[in-house]
Amino acid sequence: MGTAIAGAFAAALALPVRPSWAAARCALVVHLERADPAWEAAAAELRPKLDAVSGDCESVELTVREGAARIVFTTLDGRNAVRTIREPRDLEPAVSALLVELPAGDAARAVPAATPPRKETGPNAAPRSNPPPMPPHMLLNGAAGVRFAGPSPLVTATISAGAGLSLSGWDLGVVGTWCPSYVSLSDDAMRPATLSSLGAGVIVGRRSRVSRSVSLLGGMSLAAAFEHENWDDVDTNGHGVERESERGQMLVGAYGGLAFPTQWKTHFVSTINADLDATHAGHTATTVEGAPELPWWGLSLAVGVESEAL
Numbered sequence: 001m002g003t004a005i006a007g008a009f010a011a012a013l014a015l016p017v018r019p020s021w022a023a024a025r026c027a028l029v030v031h032l033e034r035a036d037p038a039w040e041a042a043a044a045e046l047r048p049k050l051d052a053v054s055g056d057c058e059s060v061e062l063t064v065r066e067g068a069a070r071i072v073f074t075t076l077d078g079r080n081a082v083r084t085i086r087e088p089r090d091l092e093p094a095v096s097a098l099l100v101e102l103p104a105g106d107a108a109r110a111v112p113a114a115t116p117p118r119k120e121t122g123p124n125a126a127p128r129s130n131p132p133p134m135p136p137h138m139l140l141n142g143a144a145g146v147r148f149a150g151p152s153p154l155v156t157a158t159i160s161a162g163a164g165l166s167l168s169g170w171d172l173g174v175v176g177t178w179c180p181s182y183v184s185l186s187d188d189a190m191r192p193a194t195l196s197s198l199g200a201g202v203i204v205g206r207r208s209r210v211s212r213s214v215s216l217l218g219g220m221s222l223a224a225a226f227e228h229e230n231w232d233d234v235d236t237n238g239h240g241v242e243r244e245s246e247r248g249q250m251l252v253g254a255y256g257g258l259a260f261p262t263q264w265k266t267h268f269v270s271t272i273n274a275d276l277d278a279t280h281a282g283h284t285a286t287t288v289e290g291a292p293e294l295p296w297w298g299l300s301l302a303v304g305v306e307s308e309a310l
Helices: 002-014 037-051 088-101
Strands: 027-032 059-065 068-074 079-085 137-150 154-167 170-179 193-209 215-234 240-260 266-277 297-308
Touching (some): 027 037, 037 088, 059 088, 137 170, 137 266, 170 215
Parallel strands (some): 027 059
Antiparallel strands (some): 068 079, 137 154, 137 297, 193 215, 240 266, 266 297
């Protein structure tokens, strides 16, 4: 019996000693604001790789909200490192880089843990805190479309260009619009007349993702426009003369639309905008007697592109 006990004790001493961190499991904790197959697939692909990690990794926490993802990497001694990514495909490279950047005992790049590491796992676990907001970025855009105006039914092509700042879901921007030539949709005896307008203004709106690839746009617009009209007339002597008139407008409007695909830096945009001339609402007359009626409301449909410049 004594010989057997001594042999077992000697065999135990002969076993290789494994560091305590080698048995630690690098658990992946996932918090999704809403179900997202792309992020779920990226997490599922990463989990087997973390299960095989034997380095200084206690847990990896992924929080996804409004398309932005935050990774919190926690070491065995409680140090944290935080990274922000935008695409599911960036998850595995970012975590792999953290495994290299945070070897055991290297505290130079680590951030002290603000709270104890969370132990619960699963996509339905409540998030510990809100993820960081999307960084602000500059947008440049251009569009073409058609504009209907009235009350005398008119239609014209439109060309617009603008720039804006997208910040935490808010869009602030400036835009210029040119309507080269209105055409009457009725048998108005006062036409043919040439009517064009040029305007510039500001927009304030919101941008919300309704799916992984589509964002819903909506907001208000305020613009100053300049209308120029000329037409042929007959003077008292029966001679044909060309007349013209001009009028300024203050256009107050609202718009809505879609931007897609949002995961690209250049998006397609489709919008609808309704506006009215606050200074001449209900009045079509010009300062020149006998001039054709001028419109005081409009409805515009446009398609175009916008691109992240910064």
